[in-house]
Amino acid sequence: MKKFxxxxxxxxxxxxxxxxxxxxxxxxxxxxxxxxxxxHPATKEEIASTEALLKEWWAHxxxxxxxxxxxRAIKGNYNLQSASQHILAEQAVRRQAESDWYPQLDANxxxxxxxxxxxxxxxxxxxxxxxxxxxxxxxxxxxxxxxxIDIFGRISRQVEARKxxxxxxxxxxxxxxxxxxxxxxxxxxxxxxxxxxLNVTEYAIKVAHDGSLLVExxxxxxxxxxxxxxxxxxxxxxxxxxxxxxxxxxxxLIHAIAVLMGEMPGTIEPELxxxxxxxxxxxxxxxxxxxxxxxxxxxxxxxxHYAENTARIGMAVAQLYPNFSIPLTFDPNSSALAEAxxxxxxxxxxxxxxSIPVLHGGKYGAQIMQARAEAEESRLQYRQTVLNAFREVExxxxxxxxxxxxxxxxxxxxxxxxxxxxRARKLFTAGLTGYLNVLNSQQTALTAQDEAxxxxxxxxxxxxxxxVSMGAGWQGRELADTRLPIEKKEHSxxxxxxxx
Numbered sequence: 323m324k325k326f327x328x329x330x331x332x333x334x335x336x337x338x339x340x341x342x343x344x345x346x347x348x349x350x351x352x353x354x355x356x357x358x359x360x361x362h363p364a365t366k367e368e369i370a371s372t373e374a375l376l377k378e379w380w381a382h383x384x385x386x387x388x389x390x391x392x393x394r395a396i397k398g399n400y401n402l403q404s405a406s407q408h409i410l411a412e413q414a415v416r417r418q419a420e421s422d423w424y425p426q427l428d429a430n431x432x433x434x435x436x437x438x439x440x441x442x443x444x445x446x447x448x449x450x451x452x453x454x455x456x457x458x459x460x461x462x463x464x465x466x467x468x469x470x471i472d473i474f475g476r477i478s479r480q481v482e483a484r485k486x487x488x489x490x491x492x493x494x495x496x497x498x499x500x501x502x503x504x505x506x507x508x509x510x511x512x513x514x515x516x517x518x519x520l521n522v523t524e525y526a527i528k529v530a531h532d533g534s535l536l537v538e539x540x541x542x543x544x545x546x547x548x549x550x551x552x553x554x555x556x557x558x559x560x561x562x563x564x565x566x567x568x569x570x571x572x573x574x575l576i577h578a579i580a581v582l583m584g585e586m587p588g589t590i591e592p593e594l595x596x597x598x599x600x601x602x603x604x605x606x607x608x609x610x611x612x613x614x615x616x617x618x619x620x621x622x623x624x625x626x627h628y629a630e631n632t633a634r635i636g637m638a639v640a641q642l643y644p645n646f647s648i649p650l651t652f653d654p655n656s657s658a659l660a661e662a663x664x665x666x667x668x669x670x671x672x673x674x675x676x677s678i679p680v681l682h683g684g685k686y687g688a689q690i691m692q693a694r695a696e697a698e699e700s701r702l703q704y705r706q707t708v709l710n711a712f713r714e715v716e717x718x719x720x721x722x723x724x725x726x727x728x729x730x731x732x733x734x735x736x737x738x739x740x741x742x743x744x745r746a747r748k749l750f751t752a753g754l755t756g757y758l759n760v761l762n763s764q765q766t767a768l769t770a771q772d773e774a775x776x777x778x779x780x781x782x783x784x785x786x787x788x789x790v791s792m793g794a795g796w797q798g799r800e801l802a803d804t805r806l807p808i809e810k811k812e813h814s815x816x817x818x819x820x821x822x
Contacts, residue, residue, distance in 0.1 A: 343637070345632075346482075346628075353612060372607040372609055376794035387598060395503075396499070399583065400584050405499075423472060425468070464652045464654055465652045473646055476640035480637055490626045500619055500790055505582060514779075516571050526771075527565075533558075534551070536750075537757060553761055554757065557761050614715055617797070618792070624707040630700075632697050646674070648675070652669075714787075721784040736767070739766045
């Protein structure tokens with residue numbers, strides 16, 4: 323038996339490559355060669371330019387303040403830090419699964435005194451004897467070990483599944499990063515849009531105030547009437563009434579940006595209340611479907627979820643096969659320390675054990691069916707994720723193309739409305755038109771200029787949507803060092819010795 327056990331263990335180790343269950347194969351979803359919203363497929367040069375653009379797409383808005391906010395948010399955002407800790411937790415769980423490959427060993431030692439009852443006996447044949455020694459000393463030490471031989475790959479498939487889960491959490495973190503960048507840039511664009519609208523409104527107030535002074539001056543010179551004065555003052559107050567809601571919106575956006583950066587609302591007002599123009603419109607990224615599939619975190623996560631569920635099929639199938647293990651016990655016992663290490667005190671047990679399922683009412687077969695169905699479900703969800711991603715990209719491309727026309731028309735409308743307002747004032751001053759025409763032209767000019775600013779803001783926001791729909795922003799951003807702040811000296815001696 324002693325000669326047979328090492329040979330058997332070696333043979334089982336050689337057989338451990340017989341991993342059951344299907345191996346993961348990526349689902350090859352047929353992709354078009356270009357998006358429908360593009361006039362022609364992207365060239366190699368355009369593809370190379372887009373791949374470089376994806377890494378730090380926000381830098382192409384040419385706004386140093388925005389670039390600084392992005393870097394601070396990546397370092398300070400708590401959702402991103404939480405996602406990083408989730409990765410570390412899943413990595414630790416994977417290491418726990420890997421530990422099943424190795425022998426599990428526990429040592430024990432103990433000792434003490436025991437007392438036996440002397441009042442127990444057979445009153446017919448053997449009465450209790452008070453001369454019996456009721457006390458005994460016991461010393462014990464030893465070890466318990468068990469080693470499961472992973473012949474059919476149950477542990478291997480479990481480790482594979484846990485590795486896929488780690489990959490999923492990495493993609494989740496990338497998704498959090500992409501979402502953070504999208505929200506921060508969108509809020510920043512909205513903030514600058516509001517500030518430009520404030521500029522437009524304040525200029526409209528100045529125009530209305532100048533108009534009110536002009537009407538009063540003409541009235542004092544015997545030209546005009548009190549109706550025009552009342553209309554001019556009403557217009558000025560109407561324009562001033564626009565300011566509170568715009569200022570409130572500005573503060574809400576600043577608070578939102580502060581929270582995204584991991585800072586307390588109210589701490590960054592001074593640096594963001596300084597008004598800046600809207601960022602520049604970046605260049606159009608010429609994408610192809612394969613770039614989107616390779617970069618979208620949600621697609622990558624769905625693909626790894628499919629791989630995880632494929633590994634779980636093997637875990638379920640392995641339960642139908644025999645399980646081999648080598649249990650070992652070593653448990654010397656004695657009554658004195660001098661006897662504890664002698665041969666007579668030794669006792670041990672080493673076996674080769676096998677267990678095989680025989681009758682379980684179809685439970686394991688049902689578990690295999692469940693695992694296969696869940697794997698197929700995740701494959702179909704992967705395909706649906708790809709379709710949803712392509713729809714988002716197509717929508718973003720269309721919006722990008724239409725925004726050019728929108729910005730152009732809104733800009734021209736604002737220009738012409740401003741000219742009409744100035745001409746109406748000149749005609750009123752010359753007495754060639756009533757003040758009602760001046761009021762209408764001022765309101766039209768304010769509306770047109772405000773809509774022109776909103777159109778430019780929407781143009782920039784749609785650019786953000788296109789970049790995000792392509793999965794841009796996480797490339798080149800490695801997982802930061804997020805180890806828990808626990809020093810080794812705080813662990814026990816055994817933890818420091820065996821924590822490898």
